[in-house]
Amino acid sequence: MHNGYDCIVxxxxxxxxxxAYQLAKSNKSVLVLxxxxxxxxxxxxxxxxxxxxxxxxxxxxxxxxxxxxxYREWQKELPExxxxxxxxxxxxxxxxxxxxxxxxxxxxxxxxxxxxxxLDKREIKKRQPWVSDHVIASTYSPDDSQINPFRVLFALFxxxxxxxxxxxxxxxxxxxxxxxxxxxxxxxxGQSYNSQIVVNAAGVWSAQVSSLVGLELPIRPKRGQxxxxxxxxxxxxxxxWDANYIISKHxxxxxxxxxxxxLGLGFAMSRTHSGNYLIGSTREYxxxxxxxTYEAFKAITNRATELFPVFSKVRIIRSFxxxxxxxxxxxxxxxxxxxxxxxxxxTGHEGDGIALAPxxxxxxxxxxxxxxxxxxxxEISPSRFRRQRISETVKx
Ligand SMILES: Cc1cc2nc3c(=O)[nH]c(=O)nc-3n(C[C@H](O)[C@H](O)[C@H](O)COP(=O)(O)OP(=O)(O)OC[C@H]3O[C@@H](n4cnc5c(N)ncnc54)[C@H](O)[C@@H]3O)c2cc1C
Numbered sequence: 001m002h003n004g005y006d007c008i009v010x011x012x013x014x015x016x017x018x019x020a021y022q023l024a025k026s027n028k029s030v031l032v033l034x035x036x037x038x039x040x041x042x043x044x045x046x047x048x049x050x051x052x053x054x055x056x057x058x059x060x061x062x063x064x065x066x067x068x069x070x071y072r073e074w075q076k077e078l079p080e081x082x083x084x085x086x087x088x089x090x091x092x093x094x095x096x097x098x099x100x101x102x103x104x105x106x107x108x109x110x111x112x113x114x115x116x117x118x119l120d121k122r123e124i125k126k127r128q129p130w131v132s133d134h135v136i137a138s139t140y141s142p143d144d145s146q147i148n149p150f151r152v153l154f155a156l157f158x159x160x161x162x163x164x165x166x167x168x169x170x171x172x173x174x175x176x177x178x179x180x181x182x183x184x185x186x187x188x189x190g191q192s193y194n195s196q197i198v199v200n201a202a203g204v205w206s207a208q209v210s211s212l213v214g215l216e217l218p219i220r221p222k223r224g225q226x227x228x229x230x231x232x233x234x235x236x237x238x239x240x241w242d243a244n245y246i247i248s249k250h251x252x253x254x255x256x257x258x259x260x261x262x263l264g265l266g267f268a269m270s271r272t273h274s275g276n277y278l279i280g281s282t283r284e285y286x287x288x289x290x291x292x293t294y295e296a297f298k299a300i301t302n303r304a305t306e307l308f309p310v311f312s313k314v315r316i317i318r319s320f321x322x323x324x325x326x327x328x329x330x331x332x333x334x335x336x337x338x339x340x341x342x343x344x345x346x347t348g349h350e351g352d353g354i355a356l357a358p359x360x361x362x363x364x365x366x367x368x369x370x371x372x373x374x375x376x377x378x379e380i381s382p383s384r385f386r387r388q389r390i391s392e393t394v395k396x
Contacts, residue, residue: 006028006196006197007198008199011033011041011203011205012038012039012040012169013153014153014353015347015349015360015361016034016202017032017357018156018358018361019361021159021163022362023368024160024164025163025365028197028368030160033168033172035188036170038153039150041204042322042325043149045320045321045323046149048146048148048278048354050145050146052355053116053141053241055109060332063359064355065112065114066374068355078155080158082151083146087237087271088142088143090127090139090240091240091241091243091245091246092131093138094134115142116140116141117140118139124137132306132308132309135307152357168187173186174212175212176212176213179194182194183195183196200346203325203353206345213340215337217385219327220328222264222323223286224280224284225280225281225284226319226321228279228317229314232314235269235311241269244265244266245268259295263299266281267280269307282300284296288323290323292319297316325347326350333346334360335382336381
């Protein structure tokens, strides 16, 4: 058995690497165990937005605003360029019944401190000259930003290595044993490692990892499909979404047509550093199936040309799908399992993990080091699943 680390992080995605980096910056010795390779999970099959406007007004938005500030620091601090850019974002509204929903959403976001407003048709055309005339209103925030997730993973990996974080790849964690003052973590290759702290950052697989210590986490994969265009000139000044995106994320009961409801389709369009547009995306519960489908391809491209007819002249070069780690109650899961002192969880980010990776790592490092977190985060603590279990048992 290896002599021991202060912390073992399970999972080499963006959340695990952010936790490892911020724990190492707090002078902890850290081992990252990854069953495949760095970025082989959802963090390597996703979009690239630090999107503030999509966050529910409350703790999610507060976390996202702080996370964006940390990304700004990382841009200077990390050893690689992460292609950070602030292009701003617009949520396009083409159905009258969506206006009151978006007005209320914006009002509540403003009360949290987000710089966001509703634009009229003239202002929309100024910022999006190619948008369809069917768009009747739009939100606008100048602060929505983006990074390249692959570059963030690479930069964090480099920064962690400089701080002596050890990485063991192709080491799937298969057993976690509680010792009197530590944890023993066993892997598929027969190795075992000792640590004071274990952080479960295994994304859509975090339920399986938590079950190794007797905690049932209701995390399920929610598939998202994206199509990628050839590199083209900028279409408009900002990235853009439609109100369906907010509705499929937060208000799934809202009235919608057949295919887009079935696929949980919400239009999202953002331009990468290299000029390709990423256009998405779906929200589907299909287990661990990462295939792309023709039905989704058609629905995404139809919606893109409906909102931006110019896309009919643009070639699509590929499509891909990733699995969002979605918690049953729609909330993130960040904190210590009260029944297993020293076992921390950082998951359930669903479609927000790229945006929230910096703040998640910071919260985990603060909790592990006994520092008061910047926000009151009891609502996202894993203790809610223990309480739920106790009340279910009492009811029986
Ligand atoms: C289509 C799509 C678009 C998205 N767009 C955005 C966006 O624009 N902005 C945003 O903020 N978020 C976005 N997201 C969400 C974001 O990608 C995820 O929330 C984030 O990548 C989750 O990161 P993670 O580190 O938790 O999981 P992962 O990246 O999946 O990392 C978990 C790792 O754990 C490893 N692992 C699992 N089990 C074990 C084990 N037993 N032992 C060892 N290792 C193990 C896995 O191999 C994996 O590498 C999008 C997601 C999708 C699918």
